[in-house]
Amino acid sequence: MYQAPRGTQDVLPTDIAYHTFVESKARRFASLYGYQELRTPTFEETGLFQRGAGESTDVVEKEMYSFRDKGDNDITLRAEGTAPVVRAYLQHGMHTLPQPVRLFSLISVFRYDRPQAGRLREHHQLDCEAIGEDDPLLDGELIALLWRFYEALGLRDLSLQINSIGDANCRPAYLELLRTYYRGHQAELCGDCRRRLEVNPLRLLDFKVPTCQPIAQKAPSLIDHLCDECAEHYQRVLAVVGEEKIPVVPNPRLVRGFDYYTRTVFEVWPQRTGEQSALGGGGRYDGLAEQLGGKHTPGVGFGTGIERLVLNLKEQGVEVPASPGPQVYVVHLGTGTEPAANSFARELRAHGVPTLRGVGTRSMRARLRHADAARVRWVVVFGEDEVKDGKVTLRDMAATEPETLSTEAALERIKRDEQMQTHLGSGTFSMESS
């Protein structure tokens, strides 16, 4: 038998409410901050990710779903959220729009990794990007958007980690300093660290192998070697976030896995420690547009993982609104009763009443059980007796006794009830309400 490919998952109807809850809140909060929805393709030219995220990153080096298509194009399934958005910004000349351009996407991301709790080969993200402005206020805005979004989901005990990793002015000198420091300890380093030292020294800082920890602890901190402009920028980001009353943890060892980041980087972690658990993360990428062949255009953004949010909502016991089910179950019973039942169901749906049609040749009892399982409010029975008289039997599932009345009267009753539900129930069922 076939199975869903390793690292992918089916979201079943019993679970879908969590996902629609997160997605609708995502849309709501993105638009609340003035971000407009953008959809980019599921696959891009491989070079976009190589140039964007960086050749030496783990994602590009060993985790991409890459293939050559029938036209000999090198294609990669979306490995990361930011580069495609910046590509779209450049391609469509969005620099002619008022800056910054604020965009959000709900995307799927593909990485060939070994799956584990909270890690999939296909996962989904809310991705928000603001391109065309380097004001630290914008960094703060994105952090606030992310944080308020989490609050609205009902998540508790989160921790916002923040850092600045400098830019092209100050980082090269710092990296040289770091390399010099590490070369002095080369003998004590594990093989992995030696490799990083050459390829991606910044990553040495957040490395977790215990034997290398003491060396990392004493390494020169990047935060002490920022140029004046970067230091100033960082201070203003911290100020803006502080003003928002968001508890922030400056973490001088926070480093992210993509090469395009400059200055601000941040992640949000749940309380529980260990494992890979970041719910969301992002930062500023002032050099990315140039890297992709455009002119210098600053930008800042984040991605946050839908599946990880769902996981944490469940862990924290957050209740999500139930998806609305059908209101009415229409059954026919006996010969010649089908058309009348069909037309009644058609009528209900034309009036916007979600209606389930009883099909097959099961007993009355079985049908009622189905209706009960579907948690409908009303069951409408078209039996031979009723159809002959132009009537139906209407059962209010909350009441004990059914009653027989004309089809018109039954329709009116259900419509009236449905209207009441729509008005009263808008807080319960509407995903759009905060």
Place this chain on the structure above:
RNA sequence: GUGGGCGUAGCGUAGAGGCUUAACGCGCCAGGUUGUGGCCCUGGAGAUCGCGGGUUCGAAUCCCGCCGCUCACCCCA
């Protein structure tokens, strides 16, 4: 890529060399009620015990290999 754990009906579990014709709960189907749900009762369908090999008179049970799932490292969401 590295290391641990686990594979028995759709789901959750029991059985750990012969007492098993593989059991129980949920779910599914049907009946108890000629055309009326929930609760209850009765019955039924559904499992070559992940796959292959080995040990044994005898393997779901012991051994080996493979596959799958899962957790952690790494990395990221």
